[in-house]
Amino acid sequence: MLDERDRKLLELLQCDAGLSVVDLADRVALSVSACSRRIQRLEAEGYIARRTVVLDRGRLGVPTTVYALIRTAHHSSEWMERFAAVIADIPEVVEAHRLTGNVDYILKLALPRVEHYDVIYKKIIRKVELFDVSASISMETLKDGAPLPVDYAS
Amino acid sequence: MLDERDRKLLELLQCDAGLSVVDLADRVALSVSACSRRIQRLEAEGYIARRTVVLDRGRLGVPTTVYALIRTAHHSSEWMERFAAVIADIPEVVEAHRLTGNVDYILKLALPRVEHYDVIYKKIIRKVELFDVSASISMETLKDGAPLPVDYAS
DNA sequence: CGGCCATGCGCAAGGCGTTTGCGAGCATCG
DNA sequence: CGATGCTCGCAAACGCCTTGCGCATGGCCG
Structure with a gap:
């Protein structure tokens, strides 16, 4: 059950998981707290499998x-x-x-x-x-x- | 110019970039501050290209x-x-x-x-x-x- | 149509992890 | 043998993330 904001967050995080929650928050026009909870939910529900670094x-x-x-x-x-x-x-x-x-x-x-x-x-x-x-x-x-x-x- | 600890850090971060610096620190037997600086250096020198999330x-x-x-x-x-x-x-x-x-x-x-x-x-x-x-x-x-x-x- | 419940947001404070300044130890090199 | 540079560890400060709380909105049922 994802809305447009969730999808945008997943898109942004795929490009750069180093973005701070405050950055992400105003990219999707949301408060920091709401954005933080969205991300927690995406992880809890398994959309985000894991975090990693891509090496050169x-x-x-x-x-x-x-x-x-x-x-x-x-x-x-x-x-x-x-x-x-x-x-x-x-x-x-x-x-x-x-x-x-x-x-x-x-x-x-x-x-x-x-x-x-x-x-x-x-x-x-x-x-x-x-x-x-x-x-x-x-x-x-x-x-x-x-x-x-x-x-x-x- | 990487030593064994740097390589281990890169290995760990590839598996889970969500690990905290304190976790990483004692995995490589280093103080938190030293570990933090190692990671900063690895990023600055381009070993770590970017951070990302892998989605399900x-x-x-x-x-x-x-x-x-x-x-x-x-x-x-x-x-x-x-x-x-x-x-x-x-x-x-x-x-x-x-x-x-x-x-x-x-x-x-x-x-x-x-x-x-x-x-x-x-x-x-x-x-x-x-x-x-x-x-x-x-x-x-x-x-x-x-x-x-x-x-x-x- | 009105009231109730659920869901999700924003605000603000609290907690926690990260960063950084500083002093010390150690190896290298002149 | 002394100087220089590098890296470590400690501790404090900073900043970010989280969370509790109150409120607004939308849907559902009486």
Whole structure:
């Protein structure tokens, strides 16, 4: 049960969660106290899952993004669990999904440089058997961590 | 110039930026004031790019994740700019990269349901010509928004 | 139509976390 | 061996966030 102000708050907080409540308050034309309670409610009701910081990839030493499209050699729940465990243990894998279609899994890697991909590749195939892997290097990031659309929220 | 404490702070903040400075302080065995200054420094030196909130996809009404792998019909800088502009204007596209390899672009979409993909698909092809598009639906999210590895940071 | 209840706002005070000035310890370097 | 710079810890001050309270508004029922 969100009104226009709630949606605006979620939008603002996605862009900058460092904004003070007083800033947020007059952006949505509300008193500080009312705004504070709105935010508390949004957290209590689970709209806001957690707060985090986004770090500078360059500064962190992992400027390179690589996507790995994977096809599995085995279609069993045992293999799936094994694969999930392997992925979970590799911090360079920052995102991983099991997909429908030709590709079984997609992995997003954060790496110091392109050549480092091979290290991760070998680390994975040493532990699980894959049928096919194709890696694509990100040449240009058009969007990343873009705010989620807020218009579908009820 | 990061030491072990700085890295630990970045790690903790990625997991939960809502932690108070006093909490963080004793996690890294430091006084509150010293910890506060560390964090200020990490922000000033650009390690921390910004603070944000991660919203609940389900609550927001966009639980479905779809990846679109795109091959372009035209290889010109003019087309690229047009495509980038189109993508920027679609809030359901939460991530977009230009890639090397067979696939030219990868798009990550946040949608209310699978069928909604068609709406976005049509919105894109109405504005730019594509050679090939293949969409894969995420059946299972093994990782998403995982903390960046902090060990490569200097 | 009037009264009642629920909901949400604003005001102001209180509480709490964060920040900052200051002195001390330690390592580095001339 | 002494000076310099860096970072820590302590304590106070500052500022922000929270919360209790009174009030207005809108909906519902008698």
